[in-house]
Amino acid sequence: MTRRDVLSRFAFGLTFLPALAFAPRALLWSLLFEPDAPLVSAKPLLPNPFTHDGKALVVMVHGRDQAAMLAEGVALLGGMTSLALAGKRVLVKPNVVNNRPPPSTTSPKVVNAVVRLIQTAGGEVTVADSSGMLRFPTFENLSETGVRGAAESVGARVLALEEHPWVRVQPPSATVATSYLVSRPVYEADIFLNLPVVKTHQFAHYSCSLKNLVGIVHPRNRPSIRFLSGQWHDRIAELNLAVHPHLTIADATTMMIAGGPTSGTPAQANVLLFSGDRVALDAVAVALIRSYGAWPKVEGKTVWAQRQIKRAGELGLGVKEPSQMELLVRSLEPQDDEFARRADTVRRDVMSA
Numbered sequence: 001m002t003r004r005d006v007l008s009r010f011a012f013g014l015t016f017l018p019a020l021a022f023a024p025r026a027l028l029w030s031l032l033f034e035p036d037a038p039l040v041s042a043k044p045l046l047p048n049p050f051t052h053d054g055k056a057l058v059v060m061v062h063g064r065d066q067a068a069m070l071a072e073g074v075a076l077l078g079g080m081t082s083l084a085l086a087g088k089r090v091l092v093k094p095n096v097v098n099n100r101p102p103p104s105t106t107s108p109k110v111v112n113a114v115v116r117l118i119q120t121a122g123g124e125v126t127v128a129d130s131s132g133m134l135r136f137p138t139f140e141n142l143s144e145t146g147v148r149g150a151a152e153s154v155g156a157r158v159l160a161l162e163e164h165p166w167v168r169v170q171p172p173s174a175t176v177a178t179s180y181l182v183s184r185p186v187y188e189a190d191i192f193l194n195l196p197v198v199k200t201h202q203f204a205h206y207s208c209s210l211k212n213l214v215g216i217v218h219p220r221n222r223p224s225i226r227f228l229s230g231q232w233h234d235r236i237a238e239l240n241l242a243v244h245p246h247l248t249i250a251d252a253t254t255m256m257i258a259g260g261p262t263s264g265t266p267a268q269a270n271v272l273l274f275s276g277d278r279v280a281l282d283a284v285a286v287a288l289i290r291s292y293g294a295w296p297k298v299e300g301k302t303v304w305a306q307r308q309i310k311r312a313g314e315l316g317l318g319v320k321e322p323s324q325m326e327l328l329v330r331s332l333e334p335q336d337d338e339f340a341r342r343a344d345t346v347r348r349d350v351m352s353a
Contacts, residue, residue, distance in 0.1 A: 279318025
């Protein structure tokens with residue numbers, strides 16, 4: 001860590017610890033007392049169903065109609081039939097870190113469109129998250145952001161994960177996060193769909209697919225509890241060893257290009273990212289953030305040298321290098337020269353080793 005990183009973490013601690021005095025009783029209880037949780041095996045990592053010529057597909061779709069973008073992105077992936085959603089319990093995990101609108105949180109319009117897509121394929125949908133600890137209770141955030149209404153209006157169930165049981169995992173390959181509690185509803189879902197927002201982060205540097213899974217982990221085991229640690233990136237990657245998204249759809253309709261994670265500088269990118277490989281998708285997300293040139297924390301090294309991405313690749317959670325992935329780009333807006341230039345920049349960046 002640099003001297004600036006240490007001071008930043010220390011400043012966060014000075015804010016975090018006093019804030020606990022005013023935190024909801026439920027949060028204090030969960031931090032002080034560990035719940036009973038059965039020990040289970042980490043879920044096996046299944047083959048990625050969305051590939052082309054043996055390479056992990058990442059699809060970038062640009063437009064203004066979220067439902068049309070979603071349909072186009074899924075079609076470019078090859079469709080949802082490989083997930084066999086009919087009759088399955090599908091858990092959709094957006095990013096609802098607090099009660100603020102995008103880019104702090106996933107767009108309700110995107111959540112609504114994803115739920116309807118799954119229902120069309122015959123899946124039974126639950127939308128669930130657990131917010132940043134000092135922003136509890138999650139259920140209020142789900143309501144105030146509009147995510148709850150967007151999901152319930154089309155018949156989905158909505159959960160605040162901290163109100164539900166946990167299971168314990170001890171992934172053999174973990175070296176930092178060696179034992180932690182994971183939401184039981186997420187662990188027991190037949191299909192897990194990750195729905196992060198693309199944004200920047202003061203300590204994790206960026207937040208997308210990998211970072212979004214911190215929200216399924218018990219508050220006692222989250223990186224923010226160890227705010228002075230220099231192992232945020234490794235811990236985030238290792239918290240992904242417990243369960244594995246079958247598909248990630250990242251919301252960059254309104255993304256964050258500086259600051260974060262609870263507030264920051266927005267950019268109207270009008271993009272959705274799709275992949276069955278969370279590491280490949282994060283590489284594209286970082287390249288998209290870098291294309292705006294507003295966040296130094298992701299500069300100075302290649303996309304593939306970002307520590308979250310590098311550690312996740314070492315753990316076998318996804319691809320390790322650009323030769324193992326393919327990026328498909330489609331715009332639903334005719335003659336958008338600005339997006340075309342940005343997409344070229346992203347492609348060059350992400351395909352450079």
